Amino acid sequence: MKKIVSFMMAALMLCGAVFAKPSKNSVKVGVAMPTKSLQRWNQDGSNMKKELEKAGYKVDLQYANNDIALQTQQIENMITKGNQILVIASIDGSALKGVLDTAKKAGIQVIAYDRLIMNSDAVTYYATFDNYKVGTLQGDYLVDKLNLKNRSKADPAYIEFFTGSPDDNNINFFFGGAMDVLKPYLDNGSLVCRSGQTSKAQCATLNWSTEKAQARMEALIASQGYGPNGTKLDAVYSSNDSCANGITNALVGAGYTAANFPIITGQDCDKPSVKNMIAGTQAMSVFKDTRTLASQVVKMVDAIAKGSVPPINDRQTYDNGTGVIPSFLCEPVFGDKSNYKKLLIDSGYYKEADLQ
Numbered sequence: 001m002k003k004i005v006s007f008m009m010a011a012l013m014l015c016g017a018v019f020a021k022p023s024k025n026s027v028k029v030g031v032a033m034p035t036k037s038l039q040r041w042n043q044d045g046s047n048m049k050k051e052l053e054k055a056g057y058k059v060d061l062q063y064a065n066n067d068i069a070l071q072t073q074q075i076e077n078m079i080t081k082g083n084q085i086l087v088i089a090s091i092d093g094s095a096l097k098g099v100l101d102t103a104k105k106a107g108i109q110v111i112a113y114d115r116l117i118m119n120s121d122a123v124t125y126y127a128t129f130d131n132y133k134v135g136t137l138q139g140d141y142l143v144d145k146l147n148l149k150n151r152s153k154a155d156p157a158y159i160e161f162f163t164g165s166p167d168d169n170n171i172n173f174f175f176g177g178a179m180d181v182l183k184p185y186l187d188n189g190s191l192v193c194r195s196g197q198t199s200k201a202q203c204a205t206l207n208w209s210t211e212k213a214q215a216r217m218e219a220l221i222a223s224q225g226y227g228p229n230g231t232k233l234d235a236v237y238s239s240n241d242s243c244a245n246g247i248t249n250a251l252v253g254a255g256y257t258a259a260n261f262p263i264i265t266g267q268d269c270d271k272p273s274v275k276n277m278i279a280g281t282q283a284m285s286v287f288k289d290t291r292t293l294a295s296q297v298v299k300m301v302d303a304i305a306k307g308s309v310p311p312i313n314d315r316q317t318y319d320n321g322t323g324v325i326p327s328f329l330c331e332p333v334f335g336d337k338s339n340y341k342k343l344l345i346d347s348g349y350y351k352e353a354d355l356q
Contacts, residue, residue, distance in 0.1 A: 027085065027305050028058045030078030034091045034115075035066040038208070038242055040268045040290065041089065044114070047294035048087065055298050057305075066207055068095045075099045079106055085301055087127075089113040092167040093320075096120060109304050111297060112325065116169045119321040125310055126318050126327040127297050129288045131170050135177020135239075137334045138265040141284050142235055143181060145263050146191070153189035158232050160195060160220055162213055162247060163239040166204040169320075174239040174267070175200050182237070194224045194231065205243050213238070213246030221254045228260050235263040241273035241285055248281050256281075269335050269344060274355050277337050284336040287343055292330050300328070 029052055033045040041063070049061045060078055064071035068091050076099055078086060086108055090096055093115055100122035103110055110117070112126045143149065146157040159182075163175040179198075185191035186198065197203055197220075205213050217236070225231040236251075238244040244266035251262065258280030266273050266285035276282035296311075303310035314327040335343045344350045 026058075027301075028060065028081070028083040029301055030075070030081075030083035030086045031059060031061045031113075032071055032075055032078070032086065032088045032090075033061070033063045034071065034089050036063045037066065039270045039272075040241075040288075044089065044290045044294065047290050048113075048297060051294045051298045052301065055302065057301065064091060066091055068092050072096065072099050076102070079103055079108060083108065085109050085111070085304055087111045087113050087297055087301070088117060090115050090117050093169045094118040094167065097122075111300055111304075112320075113297065114170070114293065116318050116320050116325065118169060121322040123320060123322075123325050124304070125300055125312070126325045127293060127300060128170075128318075128327065128329060129293065129332045130329040131173035132177040132317075134267055134286045134288070134332050135174045135179075136181050137177075137286050137332060138174075138237065138239075138267070138284070139178040139181025141265060141334060141336075142178075142237065142263065143185070145283065146234055148182075148185045148190055151185075151190040156190050156192045157234040158192050158194060159235045159237060160193060160217075160233070161198055161203040161237045162205055162216070162243045163200060163203045164208045164243065165206055166201070168208070171200065171204065171239060175203065178237055178239070178265075195220055205246075208240055208242045210242045210246040210249075213243040214249045215246075217247045217250035218253070221250060227254050228256050233262045236265075238265050238267075240267040241270040241282075242268075244282055244285070245270075245272055245276070248276055252281065267332075269340075269349075271350070271354055274335075274340055274344065274350070277335070277340060278355065280337075284334050286332050287335045288330070288332050289347075289349065291349070296328050296330060 033041045049059045052059045062074040071091050097120045100120045104122035109124045110122050112123050114128045117123050164171045226233040236247050244264050261281050263283040269285045269287045273285050300310035312326045314329050318325050318327050
């Protein structure tokens, strides 16, 4: 009888070991970032790794140098190495279906990070900022600074438009939000785009490239005659800072100075752009605190590891072609010369020496 009881106890213990949930330090999380060439992705990656490791997870962080094939290979390796959860900021949101089908078959949960992965039912959750609000913040800033509510067709403001990479689903929200704010003024003639380039396709900038944005701005300067002593240009809408930097470079090259610089918008509060704001050659940038987003992703990973549902605050906005992806949207805010110290330095995001 004692032998039977001992056998049953051993069997129960074995079953308990088999069905027990893994401890945090046995859960591997693969983090795939698009590139190190933009400051924000370096910060996103390092914040994520630090937060996840602090929470007890093993982290495999990879950057893909804006190479789609390399990112696909990195994700394949993460699957092969036994990562149970993947956090992916995609280079091309429509290029990962094949490798993510493999992840789904392996039972791996996928969190799309700040860029929605399209046409894949392997995406479990999406963590990002309220990207439509990013665009409306930029648009509202231009309405205010250009005094559009009090302008008429007889005295219009003049603007050109730049958005980001056409393979990044987020530009639909950034550009869409801004244009929803600005279109009434374009329609009534109080805001004029001399080039006529106002569609998303016309304004797109492949890979959010500073160099491509600069080249296009230089072409617009040449074709439209923009300059401090030439054709009037009051503002350039830019969806993010890497494009804004190229626009700024082109305008400086055309002879503009802080005293007569057009209003330039941006996003990410990258160091070069904050320095430009201080110098007067970029007006504003939308701040998306990557520490907040990293913390939210850790909460998502925690919930997935425990077999529970992560915190979600949006179940209707982000349809990736296979259905709406449950999402958590963090709140963006705008920064400019008047509030950057409180927003960026007092909060500990940057040191004052970083912006000198």
